[in-house]
Amino acid sequence: MTITINITRLSVLGACVAVLGAGQCLAQGQTDQQIQSTVDAAIKPMMQAQGVPGIAVAVTVNGEPHYFNYGVAAKENAQAVTENTLFEIGSVSKTFTATLGGYATATGKLALSDKASTVLPDLRGSAFDKVSVVQLGTYTAGGLPLQFPDEADHADKMLGYFKQWKPVYAAGTHRQYSNPSIGLFGYLAAHTLGLPFDEAMTKTLLPKLGLKHTFLQVPQDQMSLYAQGYDKDGKPVRVGPGALDSEAYGVKTSAADMIRFVQANLKPASLDKPLQQAIATTHTGYYTVGNMTQGLGWERYSYPITLDKLLEGNSTPMAMQAHKVQWLNPPQPEPASVLINKTGSTGGFGTYVAFVPAKNIGIVILANKNYPIPERVKAAHQILSALTQ
Numbered sequence: 487m488t489i490t491i492n493i494t495r496l497s498v499l500g501a502c503v504a505v506l507g508a509g510q511c512l513a514q515g516q517t518d519q520q521i522q523s524t525v526d527a528a529i530k531p532m533m534q535a536q537g538v539p540g541i542a543v544a545v546t547v548n549g550e551p552h553y554f555n556y557g558v559a560a561k562e563n564a565q566a567v568t569e570n571t572l573f574e575i576g577s578v579s580k581t582f583t584a585t586l587g588g589y590a591t592a593t594g595k596l597a598l599s600d601k602a603s604t605v606l607p608d609l610r611g612s613a614f615d616k617v618s619v620v621q622l623g624t625y626t627a628g629g630l631p632l633q634f635p636d637e638a639d640h641a642d643k644m645l646g647y648f649k650q651w652k653p654v655y656a657a658g659t660h661r662q663y664s665n666p667s668i669g670l671f672g673y674l675a676a677h678t679l680g681l682p683f684d685e686a687m688t689k690t691l692l693p694k695l696g697l698k699h700t701f702l703q704v705p706q707d708q709m710s711l712y713a714q715g716y717d718k719d720g721k722p723v724r725v726g727p728g729a730l731d732s733e734a735y736g737v738k739t740s741a742a743d744m745i746r747f748v749q750a751n752l753k754p755a756s757l758d759k760p761l762q763q764a765i766a767t768t769h770t771g772y773y774t775v776g777n778m779t780q781g782l783g784w785e786r787y788s789y790p791i792t793l794d795k796l797l798e799g800n801s802t803p804m805a806m807q808a809h810k811v812q813w814l815n816p817p818q819p820e821p822a823s824v825l826i827n828k829t830g831s832t833g834g835f836g837t838y839v840a841f842v843p844a845k846n847i848g849i850v851i852l853a854n855k856n857y858p859i860p861e862r863v864k865a866a867h868q869i870l871s872a873l874t875q
Contacts, residue, residue: 516873518552521545524872525554528865529851533557536857538836539716540567544745544850546841547873549753551745559854560714562722569742572704572712573852574725575837576830577665579737581768582700582747583672584783586683586691587623588764595678598623598767605674612649617657622671623782624772626811628653630664634729644669644729660808661775668783669730684732694761695750700739702732712738713854715834720855723834735832741852748841748848751784751826769826771818773811778804779818780811781826789825789842793867800829800863825870829863831856838862845874 516524525543533541533556540557553569590596596605598620603609605619617627630651633639638647648670655662676683679690684702692700704712717723725735739747750757754765771779771786778799779786787799798804820826820843827840836856841848849866 516547521547521552521873522554525869528868529554529556532861532865533853536855536861537720538853538855538857540571540713540854542567542569542571542573542741542850542852543869544569544741544748545869545873546745546749546752546846546848548846549749551742551749553741555741559711561716562714567713567854570699570711570740571852572699572701572708572738572740573837573854574715574735574832574835575737575739575744575852576725576735576832576835578744578828578830578837578839579733579735580668580830581783581828581839582687582691582737583668583675583733584623584768584781585695585761585764586679586686587619587671587675588767588782589691589694589760590675590678591767592760592763593679596675602670602674606677608645609648613651613653613657614648617653619671619674620772620782621657622667622674624780625661625664625667626658626773627662627664627667628655628657629660629662629808630667631662632664632806634666639728641727641729647729655808658813659810661773661780661811662808663805665734666730669733672733673730687732694758695747697739697743697746699743700737700747702736702738704738711740713835715832716855717833718856725832725834735830741850744839744850744852745848748839748850752841752843752846752848766819769820771814771820773813775804775809775811779814779824784826784828786820787825787827788821789823789844791825793864796825796827796863796867797860800827800859802859827863827866829859831859836862838866840866840870842870842874847873 540559543554545552555567559565559567559571600619602614602617621627676686679686754762768782777795823844825842830837836853838851
């Protein structure tokens with residue numbers, strides 16, 4: 487019997503351990519096949535149990551992306567999912583909006599401490615005389631709802647809604663997860679840049695991030711890559727227009743582009759200085775609720791973290807109920823060891839993104855069904871845990 491030992495691979499792995507430590511090098515030392523087995527073990531049973539037609543997973547390990555694709559982008563034509571398939575990412579869009587806001591602050595156009603009505607004079611004389619930009623970006627304006635009321639869910643109605651809105655809580659006292667809240671944050675950020683939000687995103691932020699396959703409106707020549715979404719009953723559905731939809735839940739992107747965005751968040755040093763500052767602003771902790779520290783768009787946890795704590799932070803009560811907050815004064819820069827994450831859903835899609843900067847590892851899970859958030863979190867936690875043991 488002949489045993490072949492890859493001396494080069496062992497030497498590289500040994501050097502990695504010497505420099506980075508064994509925890510990071512285990513993942514780096516794994517073959518694509520080993521990573522594939524880890525991802526398969528988490529995704530395949532969950533996908534079958536939840537009846538998800540298609541899932542694209544991207545994992546980045548020490549700067550190297552790995553792609554794992556399952557099922558179909560559309561049941562009607564059985565087109566296979568690839569890393570270039572476009573998925574709706576729902577509220578993960580908020581992390582792009584937050585980064586645009588961070589860019590506006592880094593370039594001196596916007597201050598997070600500004601009152602909303604100072605930035606947008608149309609809001610003067612309303613409750614937004616007392617609401618700061620950072621409170622909008624962190625869902626603490628005073629009880630803005632999860633969604634716009636139906637009668638206000640149109641671009642030409644939303645300013646009228648904000649002008650008459652009455653807070654439930656004093657600004658800054660309670661977290662109430664809200665599309666209108668961070669939507670208005672993004673609207674104000676674009677306003678200070680002198681551009682409509684869609685233009686600020688597609689002509690400024692996305693190109694600076696090197697994202698060429700991320701859209702607010704999918705171009706006609708890309709529609710063949712746009713996955714069909716399916717609701718909880720398996721019926722086909724795609725996201726429709728609404729007030730501040732681009733800002734709150736409107737991004738469509740691929741696993742390949744989304745993992746590039748994660749890599750930019752993990753290692754932003756190659757980006758221009760304002761964008762580095764923007765990413766640092768989104769990772770900054772502004773207040774705590776339980777085990778979760780609220781960033782801009784992103785949500786942060788001490789790492790390592792148990793599955794139970796991660797599930798608690800991404801639970802239905804966190805999304806649907808008001809919680810008193812404990813502000814961090816001053817705001818807390820990203821600590822040495824954290825897990826940063828965000829969930830996102832539309833009527834027919836489900837997304838989860840998580841990354842650990844200290845380990846230089848991250849994961850993107852994109853699916854064309856709105857399946858339960860706990861199942862996404864469990865799968866990601868299982869994969870990240872296996873790759874960093």
